[in-house]
Amino acid sequence: MVRTPLTPADIDRGRRLGAALRQARGDRTILDVALVAGVSPETLRKIESGRVATPAFTTVAAVAEVLGLSLDALWSLVSPATRRLAS
Numbered sequence: 001m002v003r004t005p006l007t008p009a010d011i012d013r014g015r016r017l018g019a020a021l022r023q024a025r026g027d028r029t030i031l032d033v034a035l036v037a038g039v040s041p042e043t044l045r046k047i048e049s050g051r052v053a054t055p056a057f058t059t060v061a062a063v064a065e066v067l068g069l070s071l072d073a074l075w076s077l078v079s080p081a082t083r084r085l086a087s
Contacts, residue, residue: 006053013078014053017060020077022048024067037062 006014021044025033030048034041039059046052047059064074 009080011050011053013080014047014055015050016078017053017055017074018048018050020069020074021063021067024069033063033066037066039063 025048030044031041034044037044037059039062043052043055043059044063047055047063060074061071064071
């Protein structure tokens with residue numbers, strides 16, 4: 001299976017996702033959040049840094065739940081279309 005290359009929009013959205021999760025994590029450590037979410041700390045670190053621009057939905061949902069973020073709220077922070085409508 002060949003994976004299509006990420007577009008600049010995908011990469012930008014991944015960076016916004018990482019920043020939103022990092023901000024929501026606040027003072028909690030990556031290790032603490034990752035363990036409760038059931039993901040590896042390295043995976044969470046890569047998502048937060050934008051190195052994984054398109055993480056699995058279940059991973060994002062698990063981390064968002066631990067951080068007390070609704071998926072709707074998270075998408076509103078990440079989606080370029082939502083950001084344009086707010087302008």
